[in-house]
Amino acid sequence: MTDAQIDSNSARHSAAFFDLDRTLISGSSAFVLAIAAWRGKLVPTHQFVRDAASAVAFKVAGASDDTSNGVRDRILGAVKGIHVDDLIALNADIVPKLMDKLRPEARHLLDQHRQAGRPTYIVSASPIEVVEPLAIALGMTAGIGTRSEIVDGVYTGDLAGPFCYGPGKVEAIVELARLENLDLERCWAYSDSASDLPMLKCVGHPVAVNPDAKLERFAGQEGWPIVVFSKRTKAVIRRTTQAFGAVGLVAGGFATGVRSASKARRFFR
DSSP, rough: OOOGGGGHHTTOOEEEEEEEETTTTTOOOOHHHHHHEEEETTTTHHHHHHHHHHHHHHHHHHHHEEEEHHHHHHHHHHHHHOOOHHHHHHHHHHHHHHHHTBBBHHHHHHHHHHHTTOOOOEEEEHHHHHHHHHHHTTOOEEEEEEEEEEEEHHHHHHSSSSOOSHHHHHHHHHHHHHHHTGGGGOOEEEEGGGGGGHHTSSEEEEHHHHEHHHHHHHHHHHHHOEEEEEESSSSSEEEEGGGGHHHHHHHHHHEEEEHHHHHHHHOOO
């Protein structure tokens, strides 16, 4: 497929959903938020160190029920007791830093979907107060993030809706699809992590981006396209024969080469 095949007809009743960390951007948005909150004296040093250690442990260990609960508790705990206005004020520092982390290949994918008339959304466990402004700054349709309970202008540390992680992302996407009359079979989803398998499975066009080992295995078994973004402005795309059409769509935008899965694995060793 080429860019021309991502036309307005295929975009009808469809949308593209992007995970944030290590998919749209390199690195962790939560870490950028934690640093900004620490420098702004919104969190003490001991909490910043604890949150940073938790983030590293999650990246190394991967997703499980326990670690998923840990992510939820870490995100909710990070904003507990903080005034909403103080967190929003951090966006002047946070959003430009996150935009600097945008992967060039991801930018081109966003442009492809947007030019086709397809809405684009960030779907992230990060606070909606960060996700939404970032999405708007990137020219996307909107952001879907975790909403924390607010009482008298202060975060309580409790949820005010589904936790936007794992199955929670699907819950949010399904509700958006209902409101916007989207056909999920026509929708796209991009992620690097096996924790997002529920989101990837709920759309007709799942794409694994720089996948972790578990997601790579599953994507290979299902014939999903596997996209590897380089650290520069080039990318190598791995595909299986079954995923040829979907990968072709992605390849039309930024690929410098197309390999079979086995050849690509040898390339990256």
